[in-house]
Amino acid sequence: MLSFNIKYYKVPIIYFIRLHVSCSCKISKEPHEQTKFLNEKQAAVEEAHECGFWFLRGPQLQRFATENVYVVVYGIAGCLITMAYSYFTGTITTLEKRYKIPSQVSAVITIGNDISTTFTSAFLGYYAGRGHRPRWISLGLVIIACFCLLMTVPHLLYGSGATALQLTSEFATNLNVSESADRSLCNKLEEDCFETTSWTPIALLFAAQFISGVGCSLFYTLGVSYMDDNTNKAKTPALLSWSAFLRMLGPALGFSFASLCLRLYISPELSPLIQRDDPRWLGAWWLGWIILTVILLLSALSMCMFPKALPGTIVRSQPLTELSLKHMLQCIRRLLRNKVYVFNNLASIFYLFGYMPYWYFTPKYIETQYKQSASKAAMATGTFGLGFSAAGVLLFGMFISKYKPSARAFAAWNALVDLLTVAGLIGYVFIGCDGSDSATAMSPYNACSSTCHCEYVHFAPICAADNVTYISACHAGCSSKQQNELGIMEYSDCKCISNSTVVSQPLIATAGACPVDCSQQFLIFLAVMCLLKFVGASARTSNLLLALRCVSAEDKSIALGFASMILAILTFIPSPIFFGWLFDFNCVVWGKICGSRGLLGQGNCWLYDTKSLRYTMNIVAAACIFLGSFWNIAVWYYAKNLKIFDEQEHNAKELELEEPIKLET
Incomplete structure (x- = not known):
């Protein structure tokens, strides 16, 4: 059984x-x-969390993987980028003289980086934002270094130019210095159109600017999101302020570096026969680009050493959805439904469109309105303005870190900054100089000098005995020149001066424009400009924090990239072109270039109607910024539930998402 x-x-x-x-x-x-x-x-x-790459890694590098070190390295890299762009701005006048480029064309060259940003920022923000961001940022710095290197190519291909070489002692035998052939005088010769230009240097300069936009897209889009994801949220405002402060050192260094390089002749090994204040002087504009290339490559190497995530931060898992164009469009659709995000960007569009000309054209504005030298105008823009901008960023960043304002407080402050800026720009309208305004009343061309053939004579102003400035000795009908006992060049036999002077006065003029005292107006303008720089800079951190906090963590990189693309399309590209056209519209004296038509045949503007320019430029800019203030009011209304500093809620969500799977026994 x-x-x-x-x-x-x-x-x-x-x-x-x-x-x-x-x-x-x-x-x-x-x-x-x-x-x-x-x-x-x-x-x-x-x-x-491991620092370095390839063989450049090890435990000795880990001590540098901190948020403070990253902010310093990222800030220095940003400083170098802004230094490169300000160096270009500081040398652009020399480029215009060397390659006979009018201002409208140089404005198109300047926006080349914004055009490439339009096509790349959203794409790179989406795909590169989900990878090893420090290495992508490093690639962006390498691309910007290539931009600096490409900027030197026109000089390598075309050299210093025959005109510049003829003004050196080594080529003195080729320099015709006879008075009868001096084109600055009225010689009654037929028009000799000898200046020509080429599109090739323009294309090379534009290509260099174009590729730099790709590097900037990687640097700014990924750098800020990496900082925000790897730092304590309470520290983010202070860290953003410090990185912005370091970037602001770039323009001052760039303008100073440009001034230093331009003090050298375009061919430093040669001995020029002219002084630096001569309009024909061409400085060594190409020299600084070589140095900038080297230091940007070193900065790229430093940035590449940072880990994918800083130690002590949560390594967030990548989204389960596959990276694709369809998913990217879904992210963009999600952003367009975010009212705070949309209205905050609309406010930025109007503000930046109106304030853009004061970034590009402030030195030129100071020169034309208040008759200041180019060096003083650059110094005022790059030092005084920079100092107050840096102070605004730092002080407001400290204020945010200490008092932790709400999102509505940020939006309200941004709207107030818009209104204060509008008031300051309206004040610019009334800060004029009578001496500067009256200088444009004199007609540069008249029947008296029509036989002198002055159409292609360079702008070389002279001052007549009745304190009237003429475009050149040729326009005044002067037929001879000589130096007086003080070494000052005097022009005599000036037949056109007799039309506007007392007969008893000699028909002579001296080199240089007649003195105009606009110092008081310039100081008032400088005070208002510094105030606007301080107030405007204080809103940078609040605007950026709103942009970072109003979107989800996975959309942060593409949100910044998409915003950069929209700003490039609606602001960075059209604003310089529009206000450049506005400058040209108020031009009363144009130069001409031979053998060209259109913009290249127009040449540079020699004299502006300062009063008309002051009114149109400032009123149009103020109107744009005033419209932007209404969008900040909309941000204030919809940001009532937006959290900026809610650490506990944020950390609780992170812990809930990152909690490891428990084993059931």
């Missing part, structure tokens, strides 16, 4: 034994696989 029972239950018993053994093995195996999984996850976390 027993055996029967055993036979009867043989199969079930054996099955039970196998099942028990199998379950025992499974139970003992599951913890092992889970441990292996956790070890692999831990290894991935350690790899994400």
Whole structure:
């Protein structure tokens, strides 16, 4: 019976034994696989926190993987980028003279980087934002270094130019210095159209600016999001302020560096026959680009050393959705439904469109309105303005870190900054100089000098005895020149001066424009400008924090990239072109270039209607910024539930998402 029972239950018993053994093995195996999984996850976390790459890695680098070091390295890199762009701005006048480029064309060259930003920022923000961001940022710095190197190519291809070489002692035999051939005088010669230009240097300069926009897209879009994701949220305002402060050092360094390089002749090994204040002087504009290339490559190497995530921060898992164009469009659609995001960007569009000319044209505005030298105008723009901008960013960043205002307070302050800026720009309208305004009342061309053929004579102003400035000695009908006992060049036999002077006065003029005292008006303008720089800079951190906090963490990079693209399309590209056209519209004296039509045949503007320019430029800019203030009011209305500093809620969500899977026993 027993055996029967055993036979009867043989199969079930054996099955039970196998099942028990199998379950025992499974139970003992599951913890092992889970441990292996956790070890692999831990290894991935350690790899994400590891500094360096290839053979440039090791524990000695880990001590530099901190948020403070990143802010310094990122800020210095940003300083170098802004230094490169300000260096270009400081040397653009020399480029115009060297390659006979009018201002409208140079404005198109300047916006080349914004055009490439339009096509790349959203795409790079989406794809590169989900990768190793410090390495992508480093690639952006390498691209900007290539931009600096490409800027030197026109000089390598075309050299210093025949005109510049003829003004050196080494080529003195080729320099015709006879007075009869001096084109600055009225020689009654037929028009000699000898200045030509080429599109090739223009194309090379534009190409250099174009590729730099790709590097800037990577740097700004990914750099800010990496900082925000790897730092304590309470520290973010202060860190953003410090990085912005370091970037603001760039323009001052760039203008100073440009001034230093331009003090050298375009061919430093040669001995020029003219002084630096001569309109024909061409400085060594190409020299600074070589130095900038080297230091940007070093900065790229430093940035590449940072880990994918800083130690002490949570390594967030990548989204489960596959990266695709469809998913990117879904992200953009989600952003366009975000009212705070949309209205905040609309406010930025109007503000930046109106304030853009004061970034590009302030030195030129100071020169034309208040008759200041180019060096003084650059110094005022790059030092005084920079100092107050930096103070505004730092002080407001400290204020935010200490008092932690709400999102509505940020939006309200941004709207107030818009209104204060509008008031300051309206004040610019009334800060004019009568001496500067009256200078444009004199007609540069008249029947008196029509036989002198002055159409292609360079702008070389002279001052007549009745304190009237003429465009050149040729326009005044002067036929001879000589130096007086003080070494000042005097022009005599000026037949056109007699039309507007007392007969008893000599028909002579001296080199240089007649003195106009606009110092008081210039100081008032400088005070208002510094105030606007301080107030405007204080809103940078609040505007950026609103942009970062109103979107989800996974949309942060693409949100910044998409905003950069929209700003480039609606602001950075059209604003310089529009206000450049506005400058040209108020030009009363144009130069001409031979053998060209259109913009290149127009040449540079020699004299502006300062009063008309002052009214149109400032009123149009103020109107744009005033419209932007209404969008900040809309941000204030919809940002009532937006959290900026809610650390506990934010950390609780992170812990909930990052909580490891528990093993059930």
